[in-house]
Amino acid sequence: MTLGLILAAVVLAATSGLPGVLLRRSSDWGQRIAMWMMVGAAMAGLGGAIGSYGADQTATTAIPWLAAGSPVVGVDALSAFFLFPILLMGGLGAVYGLGYWPQSRHRGNGRKLRLFWGLMVAGLTLLVIARDGMSFLLGWEVMALSAFFLVSTEDYRAQCREAGWVYLIATHVGTLTLFAMFALWRWATGSYALQPAAEGMSMIVKNALFFMALLGFGLKAGMMPLHFWLPSAHANAPSHVSAMLSGIVLKMGIYGLLRMLSLLPSPLPIWGGLILFLGVVSGLLGVVFAIGQHDLKRLLAYHSVENIGIILMGLGLAMLGRCAHRPEWVVLGLAGCLLHVWNHSLFKSLLFLCAGSVVHGAHTREIDRLGGLAKVMPWTAGLFVVGAVAICGLPPLNGFVSELLVYMGSLQGALGGRAGGSGGAGGSAVMLVAPVLAMIGALAVACFVKVIGAVFLGGPRTSAAVNAHESPLSMRMPAMVLAVCCIVIGLAPMAIVPVLDAGIANWAPDLRQSPSSIGDLVPLGTVSTMAIALVVLVVVVGIVLVRRGREAARAGTWDCGYARPTNRMQYSASSFAQMIVVMFNWVLRPRMRMPHVGGLFPPAANMHSHVDDAIMDRVLLPSGRRIEHSFVWFHRFQQGLTQHYVLYILITVIVMLSTLIPFGEFLERLFAP
Amino acid sequence: MLERLIYIALLLIMPPLLLGIINRTKARFAGRTGQPLFQLYYDLAKLMRKGLVLSNTTTWVFIAGPVVTLVTVVLAGLLVPAGPFASPISFTGDLILFAYLFGLARFFTTAAALDTGSAFEGMGSAREVTFACLSEPAMFFALLVLAKVSGTLTLSEMLHGPAGGFPASAVAPLVFIAIGLFVVLLAETCRIPVDDPNTHLELTMIHEVMVLDHSGPLLGVILYAASLKMFVLGAVLLHVIVPIQTGMAWADWALFVIEMGALAVAIGVVESVMARLQMRHVPYLLVAAMLLCGFGFILVVR
Structure with a gap:
């Protein structure tokens, strides 16, 4: 029954773009039909995912469809966990497209966009319910190829084409690795079925499987240094597609990694250590590169790298815990990893949808050309602030809860194990995650204050910002749904404990007997009380203060009495970030063009700075050029x-x-x- | 219950006095008589009665800045124990909430500064977020040391130390993190050598500059919240410096108040004998604090 609902969702989603293709270009009906079909698919699929928790989770069904290799599908707790964000965003994105990419204004590519949107959601769904290697790869390729067509929606722009090609190459390198991995998997276990492998797999095979999974899935997840395709692809796609790519498609890399790691017997400590290390690198460098950006969507894309880093830290912690027999590391690390997957898909989609509203209203992605949008776009500004507080991991929103879990997991290293001994060397290494995470948090705050300050606060810097307008309800509503999800998870984290527990039990079945519900390890109830108290107190104090301070006057900004300020004199996003960019000069290597201003009457001059991507612009392109020459x-x-x-x-x-x-x-x- | 009420009363009432003590100390060093000890209370009472001048460019974020700061600092204060008494609220992992509440305050304070559209306030806000990137890891290293030494993840028990007091082997790391935490305290509360709270223009380059355009009750809330922050961070630091308890409740309360006053005098002395660092040298100081706390951490895990 539940599987039937999910398969119905796959079919509905896959065919949602077809009516539009058959209808005339000038007709709006194709878009409306596609939207309703996607909403229907989302409802059916979410219903199926919820229902799967009551059903037998180990059951699998083979679909008698030879052309697709008779795929074996089933929904266990891990699949269901990933189904929620896929289907939620699949439906919301289709609604958002109604206002953002209306057929009437995008006759050339609107139909293509919707066709591949539906196909991508179908591919994603198939991918997470696949129970054998072949159908997994089928879903993976449908997802990857539709994503290519979605990224290059505006293929008349050279930037989009270039981003699309880079993405295609990267994703196919990943796919090739996965083909090799599944071939090896079949050779080692005797079948393509995704069932836990028997103990006694040889060390070399195990390591080869792990490193191929890490490469193939890491490319998709966008962990440093395999992230090079990500910023331009996510920046140049239409905004709801960026939301889907950043919020959902990246997570498929994490899903694949989780799935493979749950199947491989007795992992080695080095795997967990490596994942943890890659997480730390991705987290720190992702946010540092984000601070250097001045394109709103590119900045958000780099933040995805950061959040993938946090997710990997949780996973690395869980892997180390499995080796060191510390169930509390496994439970906390994996809970942090899983919950951050949800949270990131919620707040990153929210932020990209808001960024889409900004692009829609002001027609530019350049942060330094905007300003003061909070007055003309109050809804978008408010929603963006919610997303920003959440992504910085600040209380009282959902980002704090998942980061709290990862912190708690890492701090467990400080405590003795259940045997009574100390954490040992592994424990100390794990503890070092905490200061790194603190630094990432502080840098994320810097980055999002910069964005909010330069885009939404202050005064408009250019006419584009002056003439901006609020987006229609069809674009605000999906963002509101996501914001409400962020707030609910932040204020009532206990509500999702059962889902997390089921996911953990599914991933690490050997832990089933030992403690551990998340609820026993972290007092989420108290966290929730504090979060609610925080919100209530802020509202109360705010109302009291505003009531009390009778407004004496509205005046220009005082600014120590400076008489003739203009909006162009505001602190720009680049100046705001400059100190941090200089601090991380050694990795960012910003390109600066600084004119010499001298003499009594200096001529007009302009200054330019840009942060290139470390891998794409400084490793891949130069070496590619050299290879081309030879x-x-x-x-x-x-x-x-x-x-x-x-x-x-x-x-x-x-x-x-x-x-x-x-x-x-x-x-x-x-x-x- | 009574303990909690006393602590909450102290938390809400005592902080402005600390600034009075600091100012008096600085005045003594300069050979002046100085302001009355209770000057900040008078200022707050005056500001609360004043009207509110808002800039044309500002939005709700401008008001949210001071409000969120006040609420978060009070909540953070409720997590910290005073002297040997338990804190009003404590749970496993509250140390992370403690640190992140300050993060939330910073988010809205700096955003409120950018809301005025003034380049000057933008500079202050950029500096605040930059320096926080160094002081936050320092604070976490210090908290790690305390967690490792005491073997718990509850701020209250971490600061009280293991039963029977801190072991002798923990002395060196505790000295390290005490110095580190003192620097973090100076930076977070914007005192010399990081920032000079006395002036509004060129010399005051981080905190005061961010709040230039706040007036009336909003400014009052900002001043009050700043003194609260000093009180809260000071309470954390006192546990590390002087983990002394007499065993008698009334004596412990008196001791706590005296210790807090002594800390304010110490801050005043630092402010009197030192000059403010050049802005580009501030990161070095904070990195030093982070390294000290980091070395403290290495000493406990060796």
Whole structure:
């Protein structure tokens, strides 16, 4: 029954774009039908996901569909956990598209966008319910390819095409690795089924599987240093697509990693250590690079790298706990990891939808060209503040709860194990996560204060900001739903404990007997009381103060009596970030063009600064250019004629066959009557 | 219950006195008589009766700044124990809430400063968030040391130390984090050598500059919340410096108040004998504090 609902959701989502393709370009009906079909798919799928908690979670069903390799599907707690954000955002994004990408104004690419939106949601859903390697890869590729078409929606812009190509290359490198991984998986376990592998797998195979999973899924998750494709792809896609890519699609890398790690027997401590280390690097560098950006959506994209880092820290902690037999590390780390997956998909989608409203209202993504939008777009500003407080991990919103869990997991290193001994060296290493997380938090605050200050507060810097307008209800409503989710999880974290517990029990079945519900390890009830007290007190004190202070006057900003300020004199986002950019000079390497201003009457001058991506612009592009130079001679084989390429393929296949089969047999087969 | 009420009363009433003590100390050093000890109380009473001048550019965020700061600092104060008494609220992991409440306050204070659209206030706000990136890890290192030494994750028990007092082996790390925490206290409450709270213009470059445009009750709330913050961070520091208890409740309360006053005198002395650092040197001081706390951490885990 629950599976039926979810499969219905897959079919509905996959076909949601078709009516639009069949209808005329000028008709709005295709979009409305697609929206309702997506909402229906979301309702059905969410219903199925909720229902799955009552049903038998180990059951799997084979779908008798030979063309797709008879996929085996099933919904366990881990699948259901990831289904929630996918379907929620799938439905909300379709509603958002109604105002953001209306067919009437985007006749050229509106139909394409909706077709691939539906396909991507279907692919994502199939991916998380897949129980064998082949259907997993099928879902993975449907997702990855639809995402490519979505990123290059505006393919008449060179930037979008370029972002799309980089994304396509990156995702296919990942897919190739996954093909290799599943082939090895089949060789080692005897089937493609995603069932826990038996103990006694050889060390080399286990390590190979782990590192291939880390590479393939890490590329998709965008962990440093495999994040290079992410900023431009997420910045150049339409905003609800960016929300989906950042909020949901990245998490599929995490899902894949979680799934594989739950199947591999007796993990090595080095795996957990490596994941933890990569998490620390991604978290710290992600936020530092975000601070250097001046494109609103690029900045948000880098924050995804940061949050993936936090998620990986939780996962690394859980893995180390499995090796060190510290169930409380596993429970807290994994709970932090899982909850941050949800939270990040909520607040990052919220922020991208708000950024979309800004782009929609002011027609620019440049932070330094905006300003004062809170007055013309009060809803968007308020929603953005909610998202920003949440992503900084501040109480009373949801980001705080998941970061609290990761902190608690890492601080457990300070306490003795249940055997009574101290945490040992592993414990001390794990504890070091706490100061790093503190620094990430402080940097995130700096980054989002910069964004809010430069985009929404102060006065408008350009005419684009003056003429901005609030977005329609169809765009605000999805953002409001996400904001409410953030607030509810922040104020009542106890409500999601059962879902987390089920996910943890599913991931680490060997822990089922030992303590541990999250609720026993972290007093979420008290946290919730404090959060509610915080909100209530702020509201009460605010009302009392505003009542008490009769408003004497509205005047210009005093600013120590400066008489003629202009809006262009405001502190810009770049100046705000400058101290931190200088502090992290060693990794950011900002490019500055600073004119010399001298003499009595200096001429007009302008200053320019830009932070390049560390991997893309400083490693991949230069080395790619060098490789290209050394392969100039190869151009004679690459003339651009398709027939030639097909010939190459044929030759390659024949050569491969002739080498795989003994030569005599090959000749015999070739010339057999 | 009575303990809690006494503590909450102290928390809400005593902080402005600390600034009076600091000012008196500085005046003595300068050979002046100085303001009355209770000057800040008079100022607060006056400000609360005044009207509110708002800038044309501001929005609700401008009002949220002081309000959120006040509420978060009071809540953070409720998590910290005074002397040997238990804190009014305590639970496992409250140390993280404690640190993050200050983060929330910073978020809204700095955003409120940017809301005025003034470059000057923007500078202050940029400095505040930058320096926090160094002082927050320092504070967490210090909290890690306390967690490791006491073996709990509750702020109250961490600060009280293990039963029977801190062990002798914990002395060196505790000295390290005491110095580190003192620097964090000076930076977070914007005292010399990090910031000079006495002037409004060129010399005061972090906190005071952010609140230039706040007036009337909002300014009152800001001043009050700043003194509360000093009280709360001071209470944390006192546990590390002087973990002395007499065992008699009334004597312990008196001791706590005296210790707090002595801390204010110490801050006043530092402010009198030192000059404010150049702005570009402030990060070095904070990094030093972070390193000290980090070394303290290494000493406890070795």
